Amino acid sequence: MTRIKLSIAILILIFGVGFGSQIWINHKGSDITEIASQTEELFISGNKSQAIESAHLLGSEWENFRRYAGIFVRRNKLTEIDRLCARMESLAESDSEEILAELAELKKLIERDM
Amino acid sequence: MITTLIRAVILYILVIFSVRLMGKRQLGELQPSELVITILVSNIATLPLEDTDIPLITGITPILALVCFEVLMSWVILRFPAMRKIISGKPKIVVRGGKPDDHALRELRLSMDDLKAALRSKDVFDFADVKYAIIETNGSISVLKEEENS
Structure with missing residues (x-):
């Protein structure tokens, strides 16, 4: 009977962690997507300083998320998003139009892989 | 690494x-x-x-x-x-009173050679010595010999 109870406890734990992690990943993914959209709007409207701040926020939010996301998400998917987030601030500072394509790519990757 | x-x-x-x-x-x-x-x-x-x-x-x-x-x-x-x-399925009798059950063997997709080999692993070399031979759900064979029964 101990094995049965232990098995049930493990299954409850697995389901709990599974659902919990998925909810957390979806929530964080939405937050990052929202910041990316905000950065996009600020850049398009010509508000450079705020676009840079938003890009900086995007990078730090991603860093915070990435620290724990590696437990649940494949590393090669995270590496791709790492590359994009690392460039955002410098693209915003240099006023490069490329930032729009990178933001679109970032949002696509987050929606697809998270 | x-x-x-x-x-x-x-x-x-x-x-x-x-x-x-x-x-x-x-x-x-x-x-x-x-x-x-x-x-x-x-x-x-x-x-x-x-x-x-x-x-x-x-x-x-x-x-x-x-x-x-x-x-x-x-x-x-x-x-x-x-x-x-x-x-798991159910055990199947494949030899009854010394006679192999062809229908049961066909259902289990076992050949006569497979059956003989399984019986030899139980130190049985003649069907006449077998009262019952049963293929268990885990694929092993159980044998009740005529001498044990009597």
């Missing part, structure tokens, strides 16, 4: 724990569901070792889930004997 080593140790401990959780039955002769779980667990355990991009939890979760389902299923089979027939 060190990551691979740590992963290997964790997965090793996990697989040992899984085998222990499934119990001593697992180490003896396997029922069909137990065989399936054993093969699945061993295959799943290699995935995070081969590819370090895969998070370790992606290996741990299915292994634990499968093992726990197997333990619960074995309890269900114990509690509801009808489930045993569905999941």
Whole structure:
């Protein structure tokens, strides 16, 4: 009977962690997507300083998320998003139009892989 | 390299724990569901070792889930004997009163040579010595000899 109870406890734990992690990943993914959209709007409207701040926020939010996301998400998917987030601030500072394509790519990757 | 080593140790401990959780039955002769779980667990355990991009939890979760389902299923089979027939099947008599049952052998997809080999492993070399021979659900053969019966 101990094995049965232990098995049930493990299954409850697995389901709990599974659902919990998925909810957390979806929530964080939405937050990052929202910041990316905000950065996009600020850049398009010509508000450079705020676009840079938003890009900086995007990078730090991603860093915070990435620290724990590696437990649940494949590393090669995270590496791709790492590359994009690392460039955002410098693209915003240099006023490069490329930032729009990178933001679109970032949002696509987050929606697809998270 | 060190990551691979740590992963290997964790997965090793996990697989040992899984085998222990499934119990001593697992180490003896396997029922069909137990065989399936054993093969699945061993295959799943290699995935995070081969590819370090895969998070370790992606290996741990299915292994634990499968093992726990197997333990619960074995309890269900114990509690509801009808489930045993569905999941494990029923033993089949293949020799009755010294005569092999061709129909039963065909159903089991066993040839006469397979049957003879199985009987020889039980030290039986003549069908006439066999009162009953039964193929169990785990594929082993049980033999009741004529001399034992009398």
